[in-house]
Amino acid sequence: MSKGRIIAIANQKGGVGKTTTTLNLAYSLSELGKKVLLIDFDPQSNLTMCFGVDRPDELETTIYDLMMCIIDEKEMPDKSKYILSFNNLDLIPCSIELSAVEMSLVNVMSREVILKMLLENFKNDYDFIIIDCMPALGMLTVNALAACDSVLIPATAQYLSAKGLELLLQTIARVKKRINPNITIDGILVTMFSDRTKLTKEILNLMNDAYSEYIRIFESKIPVSIKVGEASYRYKSVIEYQPKSKVALAYQEFGKEYLSYGN
Numbered sequence: 001m002s003k004g005r006i007i008a009i010a011n012q013k014g015g016v017g018k019t020t021t022t023l024n025l026a027y028s029l030s031e032l033g034k035k036v037l038l039i040d041f042d043p044q045s046n047l048t049m050c051f052g053v054d055r056p057d058e059l060e061t062t063i064y065d066l067m068m069c070i071i072d073e074k075e076m077p078d079k080s081k082y083i084l085s086f087n088n089l090d091l092i093p094c095s096i097e098l099s100a101v102e103m104s105l106v107n108v109m110s111r112e113v114i115l116k117m118l119l120e121n122f123k124n125d126y127d128f129i130i131i132d133c134m135p136a137l138g139m140l141t142v143n144a145l146a147a148c149d150s151v152l153i154p155a156t157a158q159y160l161s162a163k164g165l166e167l168l169l170q171t172i173a174r175v176k177k178r179i180n181p182n183i184t185i186d187g188i189l190v191t192m193f194s195d196r197t198k199l200t201k202e203i204l205n206l207m208n209d210a211y212s213e214y215i216r217i218f219e220s221k222i223p224v225s226i227k228v229g230e231a232s233y234r235y236k237s238v239i240e241y242q243p244k245s246k247v248a249l250a251y252q253e254f255g256k257e258y259l260s261y262g263n
Ligand SMILES: Nc1ncnc2c1ncn2[C@@H]1O[C@H](COP(=O)(O)OP(=O)(O)O)[C@@H](O)[C@H]1O
Pocket: 013, 014, 015, 016, 017, 018, 019, 020, 021, 046, 135, 191, 192, 193, 222, 223, 224, 225, 226, 228, 229, 232, 247
């Protein structure tokens, strides 16, 4: 894998485990010796709050300000002013202000590639840059897709069965055609999985039939667990909070599986 590989964690549906996967994949990769930078790219700022920031709107500098520096062609502030380091991970935080960028982008030249231009400044310092996308397919998510090398799609079995994936795949295809020809799809990570329900198994079988020929469905499945909520309440990844729990082990396994594909 090349240095500074950029991964977008995307799904236009909320509550499918994007932020949880971003944090725990990052933590798992960092345990495996990788240097990881996280980008909170959702104005709801859940990932920023996972780093112990209760009031993201009080932060001096966020991803919003950095995007505006690129748009206005201004000099960037010093990294020490905005990169938050916590539990071996680095984060560029976000606040609700990011939603204003979407408006600012309307009249900007090359508006789809502002984040890509911004992330050029960090690629050499990290093995992985992981973007936690917002639950929508607007200009911000297009910026994430334009900036990334690959997309990882967390999804629940219910979501997949509801055909929600088609629109996301279409958007990725469009970005590939017009803006980012090298983008690839890493695959689908099934989250909040419960193998006790027969329905889930049936859905997974259907999905495998429908998609597995052209999209990888990762072997690792993330089980549903109350530990996830407990961990985020304590500002921790679930791997730190309960390293022996099933869900922590699943995310660690997933980190290894992710690296083993070496794309
Ligand atoms: N494996 C899991 N088991 C149980 N709850 C989970 C799991 N993964 C995520 N959650 C919970 O579901 C909610 C949505 O997860 P989140 O990662 O924030 O999704 P998204 O970023 O896609 O909106 C959160 O409250 C989170 O704590």
